Amino acid sequence: MIDLASAIAPLAAARPPGLPGVETPELPDLAAAGALGPLLGGDPEPYLRAGAVLEQERGELTGVAAEAAALADGARHDLTALLAETLDRLIRTALPMAMPGNPVAPAAMAEAIGILTDARLRAEERLERLAAELAPLAARLEQVAGRAAEASGAVPEGAFTRPTGLDAAPADAGAATPDAAGRPDAPGAAAGAAGDGEPHDADAVAAAAGGGTSESGSAQGEAAVAAARTQLGTPYVWGGTQPGGFDCSGLTQWAYRQAGVEIPRTAEEQAVGRAVSAEELQPGDLAVWDGHVAMYAGDGQMIEAGDPVQTNPVRTSNMGMTFKGFYRPTG
Incomplete structure (x- = not known):
């Protein structure tokens, strides 16, 4: 069967x-x-x-x-x-x-x-x-x-491939480069541009920053600034987080990591710690927009990842972005 x-x-x-x-x-x-x-x-x-x-x-x-x-x-x-x-x-x-x-x-x-x-x-x-x-x-x-x-x-890594014959925009020309979140980042924005809906006098902001009584800063903030200074002249790379190529928030995150402090990755998320005024600024404090971030370096200057990493006077305007404020990640 x-x-x-x-x-x-x-x-x-x-x-x-x-x-x-x-x-x-x-x-x-x-x-x-x-x-x-x-x-x-x-x-x-x-x-x-x-x-x-x-x-x-x-x-x-x-x-x-x-x-x-x-x-x-x-x-x-x-x-x-x-x-x-x-x-x-x-x-x-x-x-x-x-x-x-x-x-x-x-x-x-x-x-x-x-x-x-x-x-x-x-x-x-x-x-x-x-x-x-x-x-x-x-x-x-x-x-x-x-x-x-x-x-x-066929797509180049990093930022847009610059067309042949196109000169690089000067640092103060307001040319935009994208940050890690995909928004324009203009470290050389003109001094009077409206960053948070109101006009700002960059000289006045820089004077206030340089005239405070807290220029000594914390040891961690000073260390972060020292690390950021070693990268002056480094080219801008969209999404860059390491020496050789940085975007704005990649630079500040890397610099603070060298100082033993971890902060978030993107510009908007780096509004951490304690909010401070321009008069209270100490080296290492961050100026944060909704699409850009820079680090206060003392003497009315800040370090930021433009193309290349550079120092500029402190400002609160950046290509029409909303300025979120100054923040001290170490509290």
Whole structure:
């Protein structure tokens, strides 16, 4: 007597599972890059070209996944039908074998073995056809991966690539570079620009900062300033956090880390510790905007990561950003 459950188990296991859904993340909107590129002193074309390629490959990936899922579903449907057909044939063939002494039982057994052999061969043929159908799709996926890698490699790391022949903007020209949060950072903003909605006199702020009685500062603040001074002249790098390339908050975080103090990563988050007035400023205190941060260095000056890291008079305006205030991370 044939154990039907054991006989058809290999056929049931041969059915391919359904393919999982493929989620392809949406690419960021790069529509504004063309207008922002000249303002940021760079060429957005590599980013735009790479974005167009990646969006095209995203569509290709979605299409390949849909085709592969349809092929797998078709094979699973065919094998399920084959399983049902084989089970029906085996049940009808097994009836004579269930009758003791039936003279046709040996013939029925041979027929059952033939049914199983035929089903196995048909299942193998269907799976081989599925593999042949999926092979071109796998080749397309390899091409997609290669083109996507090539497009990503064409984008320069760090800040925008400056167009040939475009001179760097002077430090006091107000040219913006992006901080780690993606907002403009203008360390050389003009002295009267509105940073928090009101005009400010940079000389007056610097005078107030230099005329206080707390210029000695804390040991940790002094150490942070000393560390920041070692990086004067370091180029600006978007997202930079190490010597060789800093953005605004990367510089202040790194400098305080050298002094044994950990502060948050982005400019807005570095409004930590105790808020102080301009008259109370000590070396190491931070001037924080909603998209930029600088460190007070004493004598009415502050150190900030422009391009390159530089010192400038203390101010509260920065390319129209909202000024959050002066803060002492050490409390």
